Amino acid sequence: MSTLRVPRLVVAAPSSGSGKTTVATGLMAAFTARGLAVSPHKAGPDYIDPGYHALATGRPGRNLDAHLCGTGLLGPLFAHGAAGADLAVVEGVMGLYDGAAGQGELASTAQLAKALRAPVVLVVDGSSQSRSVAALVHGFASWDPQVRIGGVILNKVGSDRHEELLRAALDEAGVDVLGVLRRTPQAATPSRHLGLVPVAEREPDAVAAVAALAEQVRAGCDLDALWALARSAPPLTGAPWDPAGALAGTAAPPPAGPRPVVAVAGGAAFTFSYAEHAELLTAAGAEVVPFDPLRDERLPESTGALVIGGGFPEVYAPELSANAALRAEVAALAAAGAPVAAECAGLLYLARELDGAPMCGVLDAAARMTERLTLGYRDAVAVGDSVLAPAGTRVAGHEFHRTRLEPGAGATPAWGVVRPGPPRTEGFVRGGVHASYLHVHWAALPSAAAGLVARAVRPGAAV
CATH class of the missing domain: 3.40.50.880 (Class I glutamine amidotransferase (GATase) domain)
Structure with missing residues (x-):
């Protein structure tokens, strides 16, 4: 029986469109720029996001999907991909508790976070709300006690005053704010009929986009606090997939x-x-x-x-x-x-x-x-x-x-x-x-x- 001690984070959100890919890819690139070997992972079957993850880290982007591979392979496949890494970042799918339709938590980000015993960073779209953000985050943090919400990154924040209101509400709720990204034009990651345009179709532009995401996250997030949160994940036991x-x-x-x-x-x-x-x-x-x-x-x-x-x-x-x-x-x-x-x-x-x-x-x-x-x-x-x-x-x-x-x-x-x-x-x-x-x-x-x-x-x- 082997033990894997790699620090790790799961980047999740209340719903699709909140900014998971922006934050996850930016975190991967920002920590890689700090000299860490970052292992990138994606919950679910998506092929496109892992291409950006690979560009951000220089390592293969790998999928972790409980429906396609079975729950028993989640840990072994993660350990296989994360071997030799200093940090693993897992981008979630859809909303935190969304998975295979009609099959409970199967293939959800929450199920994966529990299987990996990893703290969750919740990316919350702060636009069009202020104090209500505390109720939203409280609901996600308390829904399943086995899912550990380690903190929040606020996305699409409109102003300094807006940030103050959101921070005050989350402080009242006892939730750490690990980053704030402003409501500004995001790095260019164009989409079409099946999602983002893959890296292979726009390599020079994709390289620039990932660099911009890294800078946005570096400027807006507390990387030291996120690194400490990742290091709080307990060891995983079990043999890596081979x-x-x-x-x-x-x-x-x-x-x-x-x-x-x-x-x-x-x-x-x-x-x-x-x-x-x-x-x-x-x-x-x-x-x-x-x-x-x-x-x-x-x-x-x-x-x-x-x-x-x-x-x-x-x-x-x-x-x-x-x-x-x-x-x-x-x-x-x-x-x-x-x-x-x-x-x-x-x-x-x-x-x-x-x-x-x-x-x-x-x-x-x-x-x-x-x-x-x-x-x-x-x-x-x-x-x-x-x-x-x-x-x-x-x-x-x-x-x-x-x-x-x-x-x-x-x-x-x-x-x-x-x-x-x-x-x-x-x-x-x-x-x-x-x-x-x-x-x-x-x-x-x-x-x-x-x-x-x-x-x-x-x-x-x-x-």
Whole structure:
């Protein structure tokens, strides 16, 4: 049994839009600038905020999601990511007590804070209130006695007088004010139909934005008091998650010889990935090689398997379509039976067309943008055997898109979605291809990485 003593904070809020990302990213960058090794984490399934966290800290942004991975993996995954760090900062999701709809505290920031035994910094939008802020914070602090509110950072404060009124109310309530951010133009972090624009699409501007967030937080927050609060977190016991250990017993050891090349799509169009996926593929015996479908006309040399995750192909459909040479290589690899795992954006890229622009044509389906946002956790079961899972495998996943695919499922669907709503099928299994809208965290399904690598074509073998 190991013990982790890393200081840690959970940054939460009463509701979305209060400024969690501003404060969490700013804290990460400000403490990194002080010379600390900061481990960044994000509650929930969000892929975009961790990109900004990684930019702020120089370490991979990691997700902690009790629905996708199970409550038992929260501590081990945190310990894995925070190994060697001086401080860990966890950005919450939605409101402090909000989680998976209809499932109590599951996947909420409060549940995560309790699992990590971490003090919570509550980011409160101070606009349009004064003394009422004390009642609001008192309610959040007293709702669950196991959740420790260590202090408040007030955001969107209008003036010195406004700050005085808010501080007086919170002092009366016995709550520490750890920072005050004024109602001024925030650092530029533009949004669009699925949230913030990912770092990979705006790197120079994103670097400047993170630097501005660090300065805002440094100027407005008591970093010494926040550091002391983080150091008050008690030790955590338990073994860190280990990709090699997670793979134990999932598949036979890879045969001797060259490591198979697993090409992983990246670049501006495919920015959604969990760091643990590449770690599992590597531990399973693969050589993981990134490529950019917007720029690279060839797959990496000796590619024996392909992983195409989520992102924004709808934004780059003309450019993706124009790269006909790469589309042909992807189609040929899939036709040869090599394993191909595609999620959401990857599903669209494998389709026949996206908003009228030709895609890879691996799947006889057409995709288009819609006004309707499809969002939420899903419980699903594998309909048939595939490169990722044998029939009957149960998974927890997440959907997040504004597109529609016709048809939505192939002759052999990828998953049968059993909750929420009426049962339905979705996605495609065909040969070595597994393509679906459903995002799944492989830390909860390490056999997916093992199966993909086991079926990958090795260098020198005929495709």
